[in-house]
Amino acid sequence: HPFAKKVTTLPKARYGGRHAVTMLPGGGIGPELMSYVKEVFKYGGVPVDFETVQIHPTSDSNEDLEYAITSIRRNGVGIKGNIETKSLDTSVISRNVAIRNQLDLFVNVVHCKSYAGVAGQHQNVDIVIVRQNTEGEYAMLEHESPPGVVESMKVITAQNSERVARYAFEFARKNNRKKVTTVHKANIMKLSDGLYLETARNVAKEYPEIQHNDMIIDNCCMQLVSNPHQFDVMSMPNLYGSIVSNVICGLIGGAGLLSGRNFGDYYAVFEPGTRNTGTAIAGKNIANPIAMLNASVDMLEYLNLKPYANTIKLAVEKTINEDLIHTPDLKGNASSLDVVQNIIRHVQTLSVKW
Numbered sequence: 001h002p003f004a005k006k007v008t009t010l011p012k013a014r015y016g017g018r019h020a021v022t023m024l025p026g027g028g029i030g031p032e033l034m035s036y037v038k039e040v041f042k043y044g045g046v047p048v049d050f051e052t053v054q055i056h057p058t059s060d061s062n063e064d065l066e067y068a069i070t071s072i073r074r075n076g077v078g079i080k081g082n083i084e085t086k087s088l089d090t091s092v093i094s095r096n097v098a099i100r101n102q103l104d105l106f107v108n109v110v111h112c113k114s115y116a117g118v119a120g121q122h123q124n125v126d127i128v129i130v131r132q133n134t135e136g137e138y139a140m141l142e143h144e145s146p147p148g149v150v151e152s153m154k155v156i157t158a159q160n161s162e163r164v165a166r167y168a169f170e171f172a173r174k175n176n177r178k179k180v181t182t183v184h185k186a187n188i189m190k191l192s193d194g195l196y197l198e199t200a201r202n203v204a205k206e207y208p209e210i211q212h213n214d215m216i217i218d219n220c221c222m223q224l225v226s227n228p229h230q231f232d233v234m235s236m237p238n239l240y241g242s243i244v245s246n247v248i249c250g251l252i253g254g255a256g257l258l259s260g261r262n263f264g265d266y267y268a269v270f271e272p273g274t275r276n277t278g279t280a281i282a283g284k285n286i287a288n289p290i291a292m293l294n295a296s297v298d299m300l301e302y303l304n305l306k307p308y309a310n311t312i313k314l315a316v317e318k319t320i321n322e323d324l325i326h327t328p329d330l331k332g333n334a335s336s337l338d339v340v341q342n343i344i345r346h347v348q349t350l351s352v353k354w
């Protein structure tokens, strides 16, 4: 669009002094996790109203999906669970991918920071994953021709590689981080990952104060498992980003703890870091509510509602690190509601102090 470049930020939707945010609960444990977010917001007096959009997993129509995307465009901000796509029609693409692509949410950021109260495989991990979020292996350009031969295209563009590399280095600069590691497989995928790596190296030249190195994805996984403390900020193409996020989250406490942020130039969507559906544990009052609550804290920070974000963040930290109230995924025996009620108790005390 000819005017698109002139707009740097869109105003966030507000009505009567309150923010409007799109909520996409998704499947599995998504709806229960969202109900915890709403409950905590209620007790914290958070001035946010949710516009909830359900996307039906088996529907072949894209009506719900289009409505969800329009809602995020209107509000500028969304929070989501994992949306299932169960249509038997192979032309119906993943709703999660469609949302990211249509809103051009080109980067996904997962801050993998250990909780002192959680005994993971490694302690004191503090890694920021900056992942390309809209192309690479997720281009969804596959065909079978002739039968028995499937071709699947991986798309890497200079423009998106540069945007992600720049995001990683800007993030490092603003947050006083010392090193960016670009992860790739350029020894085999010479053109695609080669372009990603070369672009990162060029961007790195503009940030002389930040150390830049690169690592092949295979070695990266081994290094992560044996010595994750060598990493600071990591930048990588889409599929490697998904795998590496899962590896690091697994090392420091699993799928129930960390959040992920999706950003484009205009919109932001917040969700649990490893994007699980959790079908097997849905409705059992055992899902860990922390990952989605952390996503809500990220969202409040983005909306510049810092005191509310800080209150919930502190209440979560006290619950996990001091009270040690943990769900079964963290080897505790608390229910989801035990965790949420304890967080609410802290939110109430902290809110009075504010």
Ligand code: ATP
Binding pocket: 028, 029, 255, 256, 257, 275, 276, 277, 278, 279, 280, 281, 286, 287, 288, 289, 291, 329
């Ligand atoms: P699917 O729903 O796609 O069929 P699944 O429910 O078996 O898969 P995933 O959603 O991929 O599994 O999640 C991976 C693992 O992480 C599962 O063991 C799931 O129970 C666990 N998990 C995901 N989110 C949470 C959470 N918030 N709290 C506790 N465990 C979780």
